[in-house]
Amino acid sequence: MPPTEIRTGHRLARVLAVVAVAVVAVSLLTRWLAYRREIATPGIAPPWWLQYFDVNTEMNLPTWFAGGLLVVTGVVTLVVAALHRPTHPRVARFLGLLGVGLLALSLDELTGLHERLGGVVDSGLHFTWVLPGLALAAVALVLLVRGLRAVSPADRRPFLLAAVLFFTGALVLETVSGQVLLAHGDRAGYLLVTAAEELLEMLGVVVALYAVLRLVRSSRDDAGWRLSPA
Numbered sequence: 001m002p003p004t005e006i007r008t009g010h011r012l013a014r015v016l017a018v019v020a021v022a023v024v025a026v027s028l029l030t031r032w033l034a035y036r037r038e039i040a041t042p043g044i045a046p047p048w049w050l051q052y053f054d055v056n057t058e059m060n061l062p063t064w065f066a067g068g069l070l071v072v073t074g075v076v077t078l079v080v081a082a083l084h085r086p087t088h089p090r091v092a093r094f095l096g097l098l099g100v101g102l103l104a105l106s107l108d109e110l111t112g113l114h115e116r117l118g119g120v121v122d123s124g125l126h127f128t129w130v131l132p133g134l135a136l137a138a139v140a141l142v143l144l145v146r147g148l149r150a151v152s153p154a155d156r157r158p159f160l161l162a163a164v165l166f167f168t169g170a171l172v173l174e175t176v177s178g179q180v181l182l183a184h185g186d187r188a189g190y191l192l193v194t195a196a197e198e199l200l201e202m203l204g205v206v207v208a209l210y211a212v213l214r215l216v217r218s219s220r221d222d223a224g225w226r227l228s229p230a
Contacts, residue, residue: 009213013206016069020202023062024195027055031191055198056191058112066202067110073209074102080216084229091229094147095212101140102208137167151215158211166204173197 030053034046055062081095144163148156177193184190216229 009210012213013210016206016209017203019065020069020199020206023065023202024055024199027053027062027198028191028195030054056194062198063109063112066198066205067106069202069205069209070102070106070109073205073212074099074106076209077102077212080212080229083216087229088150090147090150091215094150095215097143097147098208098212102205137171141167155211155214158207158214162204162208162211164204165200165207169197169200169204173200 030050034050037047038044051057052060053062054060057063077095077099081092081099084095085092141163144159148159151159173193174197177190177197180190180193
Protein backbone atom coordinates (compact mmCIF):
# COMPACT_ATOMS: atom_id res chain seq x y z
CA MET A 1 0.00 0.00 0.00
CA PRO A 2 1.20 3.59 -0.53
CA PRO A 3 2.77 5.25 2.50
CA THR A 4 0.35 6.92 4.88
CA GLU A 5 1.76 9.97 6.63
CA ILE A 6 1.18 10.09 10.37
CA ARG A 7 1.28 13.43 12.16
CA THR A 8 0.99 13.22 15.92
CA GLY A 9 2.72 16.44 17.03
CA HIS A 10 -0.44 18.46 17.66
CA ARG A 11 -2.18 15.67 19.54
CA LEU A 12 0.85 14.81 21.66
CA ALA A 13 1.44 18.48 22.53
CA ARG A 14 -2.17 18.92 23.61
CA VAL A 15 -2.05 15.82 25.83
CA LEU A 16 1.24 16.86 27.46
CA ALA A 17 -0.01 20.42 27.98
CA VAL A 18 -3.11 19.09 29.74
CA VAL A 19 -0.94 16.84 31.93
CA ALA A 20 1.31 19.80 32.81
CA VAL A 21 -1.68 21.91 33.83
CA ALA A 22 -3.03 18.99 35.87
CA VAL A 23 0.29 18.49 37.68
CA VAL A 24 0.43 22.16 38.69
CA ALA A 25 -3.27 22.20 39.64
CA VAL A 26 -2.81 19.16 41.90
CA SER A 27 0.18 20.89 43.51
CA LEU A 28 -1.90 23.98 44.29
CA LEU A 29 -4.75 21.84 45.59
CA THR A 30 -2.50 19.90 47.96
CA ARG A 31 -0.95 23.10 49.28
CA TRP A 32 -4.42 24.57 49.87
CA LEU A 33 -5.56 21.43 51.69
CA ALA A 34 -2.41 21.50 53.82
CA TYR A 35 -3.04 25.17 54.61
CA ARG A 36 -6.64 24.47 55.66
CA ARG A 37 -5.37 21.62 57.83
CA GLU A 38 -2.87 23.95 59.49
CA ILE A 39 -5.59 26.51 60.24
CA ALA A 40 -7.79 23.82 61.77
CA THR A 41 -4.94 22.49 63.93
CA PRO A 42 -2.23 25.16 64.48
CA GLY A 43 1.27 23.76 64.78
CA ILE A 44 0.42 20.45 63.14
CA ALA A 45 3.13 18.91 60.96
CA PRO A 46 2.69 19.11 57.17
CA PRO A 47 0.82 16.09 55.77
CA TRP A 48 2.97 13.27 54.43
CA TRP A 49 1.41 13.46 50.98
CA LEU A 50 2.34 17.11 50.42
CA GLN A 51 5.95 16.28 49.52
CA TYR A 52 4.86 14.10 46.60
CA PHE A 53 2.87 16.76 44.74
CA ASP A 54 4.34 20.15 45.70
CA VAL A 55 6.11 21.88 42.79
CA ASN A 56 8.38 23.59 45.32
CA THR A 57 9.74 20.24 46.53
CA GLU A 58 12.42 18.21 44.75
CA MET A 59 12.30 14.53 43.77
CA ASN A 60 8.54 14.14 43.51
CA LEU A 61 5.84 13.83 40.85
CA PRO A 62 6.22 17.35 39.34
CA THR A 63 10.02 16.95 39.26
CA TRP A 64 9.83 13.55 37.59
CA PHE A 65 7.32 14.78 35.03
CA ALA A 66 9.31 17.92 34.19
CA GLY A 67 12.61 16.03 34.12
CA GLY A 68 11.18 13.17 32.08
CA LEU A 69 9.66 15.64 29.62
CA LEU A 70 13.07 17.25 29.16
CA VAL A 71 14.74 13.85 28.66
CA VAL A 72 12.19 12.72 26.08
CA THR A 73 12.32 16.04 24.21
CA GLY A 74 16.13 16.00 24.24
CA VAL A 75 16.33 12.44 22.91
CA VAL A 76 13.69 13.08 20.23
CA THR A 77 15.56 16.23 19.19
CA LEU A 78 18.82 14.31 18.80
CA VAL A 79 17.06 11.62 16.73
CA VAL A 80 15.55 14.25 14.44
CA ALA A 81 18.98 15.90 14.19
CA ALA A 82 20.44 12.59 12.99
CA LEU A 83 17.69 12.29 10.36
CA HIS A 84 18.51 15.76 9.01
CA ARG A 85 22.29 15.32 9.00
CA PRO A 86 22.64 13.84 5.45
CA THR A 87 20.48 16.47 3.72
CA HIS A 88 20.26 19.47 6.07
CA PRO A 89 23.50 19.71 8.06
CA ARG A 90 22.76 23.20 9.40
CA VAL A 91 19.40 22.09 10.79
CA ALA A 92 21.12 19.01 12.22
CA ARG A 93 23.71 21.14 14.04
CA PHE A 94 21.03 23.38 15.49
CA LEU A 95 18.96 20.43 16.67
CA GLY A 96 22.03 18.68 18.03
CA LEU A 97 22.90 21.65 20.23
CA LEU A 98 19.28 21.98 21.31
CA GLY A 99 19.08 18.30 22.20
CA VAL A 100 22.24 18.43 24.29
CA GLY A 101 20.96 21.56 26.04
CA LEU A 102 17.65 19.90 26.86
CA LEU A 103 19.39 16.85 28.32
CA ALA A 104 21.59 19.13 30.42
CA LEU A 105 18.46 20.87 31.71
CA SER A 106 16.94 17.49 32.55
CA LEU A 107 19.99 16.64 34.66
CA ASP A 108 19.60 19.93 36.52
CA GLU A 109 15.87 19.37 36.99
CA LEU A 110 16.23 15.83 38.30
CA THR A 111 19.14 16.59 40.64
CA GLY A 112 18.12 20.08 41.79
CA LEU A 113 21.59 21.34 40.88
CA HIS A 114 20.70 25.02 40.56
CA GLU A 115 19.05 25.03 43.99
CA ARG A 116 22.34 23.84 45.47
CA LEU A 117 24.19 26.86 44.07
CA GLY A 118 22.62 28.98 46.76
CA GLY A 119 19.39 29.76 48.49
CA VAL A 120 17.68 33.05 48.92
CA VAL A 121 19.93 36.05 49.36
CA ASP A 122 19.17 39.71 50.02
CA SER A 123 19.93 41.07 46.57
CA GLY A 124 18.09 42.49 43.60
CA LEU A 125 17.75 39.09 41.99
CA HIS A 126 17.20 37.22 45.28
CA PHE A 127 18.35 33.83 44.04
CA THR A 128 22.12 33.45 43.68
CA TRP A 129 21.92 31.09 40.72
CA VAL A 130 19.88 33.57 38.63
CA LEU A 131 23.06 35.46 37.62
CA PRO A 132 24.77 32.44 36.02
CA GLY A 133 21.35 31.49 34.70
CA LEU A 134 21.07 34.82 32.91
CA ALA A 135 24.49 34.31 31.36
CA LEU A 136 23.59 30.82 30.18
CA ALA A 137 20.24 32.07 28.87
CA ALA A 138 21.98 34.81 26.86
CA VAL A 139 24.30 32.25 25.28
CA ALA A 140 21.38 29.91 24.60
CA LEU A 141 19.34 32.68 22.96
CA VAL A 142 22.25 33.68 20.71
CA LEU A 143 22.70 30.06 19.61
CA LEU A 144 18.95 29.69 19.15
CA VAL A 145 18.63 32.76 16.95
CA ARG A 146 21.64 31.74 14.85
CA GLY A 147 20.42 28.16 14.54
CA LEU A 148 16.90 29.14 13.56
CA ARG A 149 18.25 30.73 10.39
CA ALA A 150 18.49 27.21 9.01
CA VAL A 151 14.79 26.58 9.67
CA SER A 152 11.92 27.83 7.53
CA PRO A 153 10.01 30.88 8.85
CA ALA A 154 6.89 28.80 9.54
CA ASP A 155 8.90 26.36 11.67
CA ARG A 156 10.73 29.10 13.59
CA ARG A 157 7.69 30.41 15.39
CA PRO A 158 7.10 27.37 17.63
CA PHE A 159 10.77 27.38 18.66
CA LEU A 160 10.60 31.09 19.53
CA LEU A 161 7.37 30.59 21.47
CA ALA A 162 8.97 27.72 23.38
CA ALA A 163 11.95 29.91 24.30
CA VAL A 164 9.71 32.78 25.46
CA LEU A 165 7.61 30.47 27.64
CA PHE A 166 10.55 28.62 29.16
CA PHE A 167 12.77 31.61 29.93
CA THR A 168 9.86 33.67 31.24
CA GLY A 169 9.27 30.93 33.78
CA ALA A 170 12.87 29.96 34.48
CA LEU A 171 14.28 33.48 34.89
CA VAL A 172 11.62 36.19 35.08
CA LEU A 173 9.13 34.47 37.37
CA GLU A 174 11.93 32.79 39.32
CA THR A 175 13.25 36.25 40.21
CA VAL A 176 9.76 37.53 41.02
CA SER A 177 9.12 34.52 43.25
CA GLY A 178 12.26 35.32 45.24
CA GLN A 179 11.06 38.87 45.83
CA VAL A 180 7.59 37.66 46.86
CA LEU A 181 9.09 35.06 49.21
CA LEU A 182 11.23 37.65 50.97
CA ALA A 183 8.40 40.16 51.21
CA HIS A 184 5.49 37.90 52.18
CA GLY A 185 6.91 34.48 53.03
CA ASP A 186 5.73 31.08 51.86
CA ARG A 187 2.11 32.13 51.45
CA ALA A 188 -0.47 32.27 48.67
CA GLY A 189 1.31 34.85 46.50
CA TYR A 190 4.54 32.89 46.47
CA LEU A 191 2.72 29.63 45.73
CA LEU A 192 0.87 31.16 42.77
CA VAL A 193 4.03 32.69 41.27
CA THR A 194 6.03 29.46 41.61
CA ALA A 195 3.13 27.47 40.15
CA ALA A 196 3.03 29.80 37.13
CA GLU A 197 6.81 29.54 36.86
CA GLU A 198 6.79 25.74 36.76
CA LEU A 199 3.84 25.65 34.37
CA LEU A 200 5.51 28.01 31.89
CA GLU A 201 8.70 25.95 31.97
CA MET A 202 6.76 22.74 31.28
CA LEU A 203 4.70 24.33 28.52
CA GLY A 204 7.87 25.72 26.96
CA VAL A 205 9.32 22.21 26.72
CA VAL A 206 6.03 20.87 25.33
CA VAL A 207 6.04 23.52 22.60
CA ALA A 208 9.72 22.73 21.89
CA LEU A 209 8.83 19.06 21.41
CA TYR A 210 6.03 20.06 19.06
CA ALA A 211 8.42 22.32 17.13
CA VAL A 212 10.92 19.48 16.73
CA LEU A 213 8.24 17.02 15.60
CA ARG A 214 7.23 19.48 12.87
CA LEU A 215 10.65 18.85 11.32
CA VAL A 216 10.10 15.11 10.85
CA ARG A 217 7.53 12.97 9.05
CA SER A 218 6.45 9.54 10.21
CA SER A 219 4.76 7.31 7.66
CA ARG A 220 3.55 3.73 7.48
CA ASP A 221 3.56 1.38 4.51
CA ASP A 222 3.83 -2.37 3.89
CA ALA A 223 7.41 -2.35 5.22
CA GLY A 224 6.36 -0.74 8.51
CA TRP A 225 7.04 2.66 10.07
CA ARG A 226 9.41 5.14 8.47
CA LEU A 227 10.85 8.45 9.66
CA SER A 228 12.12 11.12 7.28
CA PRO A 229 13.00 14.83 7.44
CA ALA A 230 10.05 17.12 6.84
